[in-house]
Amino acid sequence: MFKLLAVWGLFATALSLTDDLDLGINDEAGYERQLREQGFSDDDISIFLQEHRAAIQETLDEAESGETVKWNEANGYKECDRFKTKRYGFKGSKKDCTGCLKPYSYAQICAKFECPPYVNPGIYACGFEARRMLSANWAVTSIDTDDLENGYRNAFWRLFKYVNKANDQGVRLASSVYIVSKWSLGGFLGKVESGQMAFYIPSAFQADPPAPTDSQVSVENWDDVVTYDRVFGGDRPDNLKALTKAYRLLKRSLRQEDIEPDTSTVMTFEYVKPGCGSQRSEVAVVGA
Numbered sequence: 628m629f630k631l632l633a634v635w636g637l638f639a640t641a642l643s644l645t646d647d648l649d650l651g652i653n654d655e656a657g658y659e660r661q662l663r664e665q666g667f668s669d670d671d672i673s674i675f676l677q678e679h680r681a682a683i684q685e686t687l688d689e690a691e692s693g694e695t696v697k698w699n700e701a702n703g704y705k706e707c708d709r710f711k712t713k714r715y716g717f718k719g720s721k722k723d724c725t726g727c728l729k730p731y732s733y734a735q736i737c738a739k740f741e742c743p744p745y746v747n748p749g750i751y752a753c754g755f756e757a758r759r760m761l762s763a764n765w766a767v768t769s770i771d772t773d774d775l776e777n778g779y780r781n782a783f784w785r786l787f788k789y790v791n792k793a794n795d796q797g798v799r800l801a802s803s804v805y806i807v808s809k810w811s812l813g814g815f816l817g818k819v820e821s822g823q824m825a826f827y828i829p830s831a832f833q834a835d836p837p838a839p840t841d842s843q844v845s846v847e848n849w850d851d852v853v854t855y856d857r858v859f860g861g862d863r864p865d866n867l868k869a870l871t872k873a874y875r876l877l878k879r880s881l882r883q884e885d886i887e888p889d890t891s892t893v894m895t896f897e898y899v900k901p902g903c904g905s906q907r908s909e910v911a912v913v914g915a
Contacts, residue, residue: 655679655680658675658676658679659676661784665784667791671791678802696732696735698729700734701729701730701731701732701858702730702756702858703733703734703756703856703858704751704753704754704755705753706753706754707753707880707883708753728859730907730908731906731907733858736898739803740801740803741827741830742827743760743761743763743827744760744761744763745758745759745760745761750886752883752884753880754857754879754880755855755856755857755877755880755881756855756856756858757853757854757855757856758853758856759851759852760849761851762848762850762851763827763828763833763849764828764832764833764849765826765848765849766789766790766825766826766836766845766846767823767824767844767845767846767847768786768824768841768843768844768845769782769821769822769823769824769843770822770823772819772820772822775819775822778822779808779824783806783824785843786806786824786825786844788841789826789837789840789841793840793841793844794837794838794839794840795837795838795839796837798832798837800828800829800832800837801829806825806826806827806896807825807894807896808822808823808824808825808894809822809823809825809892809893810822810823810892810893810894811891811892812891812892812893825847825849852914853913854911854912854913854914855877855886855888855912855914856896856910856911857880857909857910857911858873858907858908858909859872859908869908870895870908870910873908873909874893874910877910877911878912888912888913888914889912889913889915890912892912893910893911893912893913894912894913895908895910895911896911897909
């Protein structure tokens with residue numbers, strides 16, 4: 628599943644949400660409790676919990692296999708020499724969850740789940756990956772920025788329900804949700820003026836997207852857009868610190884290439900899967 632974060636100034640309030648916000652989906656008991664509170668049927672809950680257990684087992688199997696990818700491959704780009712540091716565990720010791728800080732590679736994710744279509748716009752540099760996200764249909768809902776914590780949570784569950792039968796076709800669109808949050812910033816301190824959360828509608832439904840049954844969810848066609856993305860790994864306790872650092876290094880990398888992005892919009896992505904070394908978070912800015 629993917630969820631989105633945010634950055635800087637008053638915008639850091641939005642970023643800190645995912646450091647503190649518990650959607651109740653990481654442990655099975657909390658996940659089941661949230662599903663029941665959201666009104667899902669016993670049959671649907673049984674399916675969701677089976678998938679949750681399978682995801683945990685898959686993480687354990689991957690850890691036991693010993694298969695690894697190189698850092699550049701995991702990142703999706705070459706790291707700038709001046710940014711390189713020792714990448715061990717939480718406390719700088721090889722014994723402390725070695726590998727947790729390495730992000731789960733985008734290629735691995737897209738091999739298992741359908742990712743939004745994109746191409747490289749011909750920009751190759753250190754410290755970030757450039758993507759041209761191709762035009763596609765997305766299910767979109769607003770995030771209440773006056774109450775960010777509840778607004779983020781409520782937006783997530785609205786899209787989760789849309790994916791899981793809350794649509795006029797009564798179909799389940801996907802077993803894993805690729806979500807993007809897009810934040811519009813204004814003012815010197817980057818105050819959050821508005822926020823959206825969006826779910827990429829899989830290719831099987833792109834030509835005829837199911838209409839949402841919730842009036843707060845709509846289907847929108849987004850035009851091509853160039854994004855500049857910087858990634859970091861997880862299962863880590865310093866999530867907020869890691870995000871702000873990633874955003875700072877992303878801006879430095881872009882300045883080095885004389886790229887001036889649109890600073891009024893920030894998009895962030897996070898792939899969340901139980902277990903050490905199974906996380907991928909990205910902070911992205913949009914091309915001007």
